[in-house]
Amino acid sequence: MPLLLRSVFVALSLLCPPAFAAPAAETRVLAVPSALNPYPRLPRLTFNSDGTFKITVFSDLHxxxxxxxxxxxxxxxNSTRLMNxxxxxxxPDFVFLNxxxxxxxxxxxENSTVYINEIIAPLNQMKIPFCSTQGNHDNEPNITHLEEIQRELKYAPLSYTRIAPASISGGSGGKYGPGTYWVPVYTNKNDFAPALIIWAFDSRGGFSEGSNSTALPDWVDSSVATWIEQETKLMDSVWGPADQTRGALAFVHIPPHAVQAVWETLNNTINPGLNADALGQGSTQATGEASSSGKDQPFWDSLxxxxxxxxxVISGHDHGDEWCAREPTKDVIFCFDKHSGYGGYSSTGWGHGVRNIVFxxxxxxxxPETWIRMEDGETHARITLDQSYP
Incomplete structure (x- = not known):
């Protein structure tokens, strides 16, 4: 090509560069509606290159x-030492504070939410992504769930906690039950759809703030049932049906009422782990005065x-329990966390630790495989959360 023509060609190329199609994966990711892209400013959570993903659960830090x-x-x-x-x-790849x-x-x-800074300090220092849901002791005359979440979001750059929409009772329109949301985990960072959804549900409880404090409902509100249905329908319509493509884990602080009946049939071999808390009044989500179906039944059905x-489905709340069991009415595995904190009630021999969940x-x-890991490194109650259990 003559030098003059070559120069003209280069100039035209700079002015009118050829249109290259964007990679299909990136184009599809950009097309995801904002409701299914809740963390546009945070790194996408992904499985590791070897296909693993590890979640460590700290519960009842108190x-x-x-x-x-x-x-x-x-x-x-002592609790901070345990966390470190x-x-x-x-x-872990991700931490859940349950x-x-x-x-x-x-x-x-004047200093209630300052403790959030202490709790998240090890996570911030090690740059570990995490999220939280709150418990009954996080709603008291001097503190609320909403205030804790706001403090966490202000000081934790890798927090994936969100405030529930106003359509959920106690959500962003209230103070006492806003910690209901979900977190997506992808196989690869440019994937269109996630491979795992981590669900967090706020079971409320405790007391309202102020000098005229009153007891709060201690179960997941029935409005959450409709929200779950709406969210999963949207996911299916955009990402495709979940049956063969997406797994899920659910976390809630106070265990669902259906677990109380399961506790009465535990077997030490099938259901390994500490079983030192007798489930009863206050140990599970409210059963109601005239019904044994439970006030959390709409949530439990919809989930x-x-x-x-x-x-x-994984809960904390009962410090003396570590076991897992299959809940027969829904054919779903339920697990207790491990009491992690040195605050809160305990007893000789219970110790402190975490629940690990490894995909x-x-x-x-x-x-995934799950087990209890004690502070000193000892492990026990190891099971696999699949159809073969128990």
């Missing part, structure tokens, strides 16, 4: 206990009807 004497702050020091020990050795972060009735109004490939594959047909 910071702020006996804030007026030397004993209480020392328990917070576990995080540095387990190296309620009762703070013993709110022991705190003072198990609409969320496909639900590997397990070996993003394939929803492959259930």
């Amino acid at each position: 910071y702020g206990e006996n804030a007026w004497d030397a004993w209480g702050p020392q328990q917070d020091v 020990t576990v995080l540095s050795t387990e190296k 309620g009762d972060l703070i013993t709110g009735e022991n705190t003072f109004r 198990n009807t609409n969320v496909k490939n639900l590997h397990a 070996s594959s993003p394939n929803p047909a492959v259930g």
Whole structure:
């Protein structure tokens, strides 16, 4: 090509560059509606290159206990030591804080949410993504669920916690039950649809703020049932049916009422792990005065009807329990966390630790393995959350 013509060609190319089609994956990702892209400013959570994804659950940390004497702050020091020990050795991909972060009735109004900074400090330092839901002790005259979430979002750059929409009772229009949301986990960062959905549900409980404090409902509100149905329908319409493509895990602080009947039939071999809390009044979501079906029944029905490939429902609240069991009415596995914090009630021999949940594959047909990991590194109650259990 003559030099002059070549120069003209280059100039025209710069002015009118050829239109290259964007990669299909990226184009599809950009087309996802904002309702299904809740974290546009945060890194996408993904499985590792070997197909694994590890979640470590800290439950019932109970910071702020006996804030007026030397004993209480020392328990917070102990809990922070446990968090640092576990995080540095387990190296989870994601952390879930499953309620009762703070013993709110022991705190003072002027410093209640400062404890959130203590709790998230190890996660911030190690740059570990996480999310939280709150428990009954996080709603008290001097503190609310909403205030804790707002503090967390202000000071934790890798928090995936969200505030529930106003359509959910106690959501963004209220203070006491806003911690209901979901977090997507993808196989690869440019994938159109996630391989795993982590669901968080706010079971409320505790007491309202102020001098005229009143007891709050201690179950997942019935409005959440409609929200679950709406969210899963939207996911299916955009991402495709979940049956063969997406797995799920659900977290809630107070265990669902149906677990009370399961507790009465436990077997130490099939259901390994500490079983030291007798379930009864206050141990599960409210059963109501005239019905044994439970005030959380709409939530329980909707969760198990609409969320496909639900590997397990995981709760805290009862410090003396670690076991898993299959709940027969919904054919779903339920697990207790491990009491992690040094605050809150305990007993000799219970110890402190976490529940680990490890996926070996993003394939929803492959259930994750789970076990209890104690502070000293000892592990027990290891099972696989799949159709073969128990």
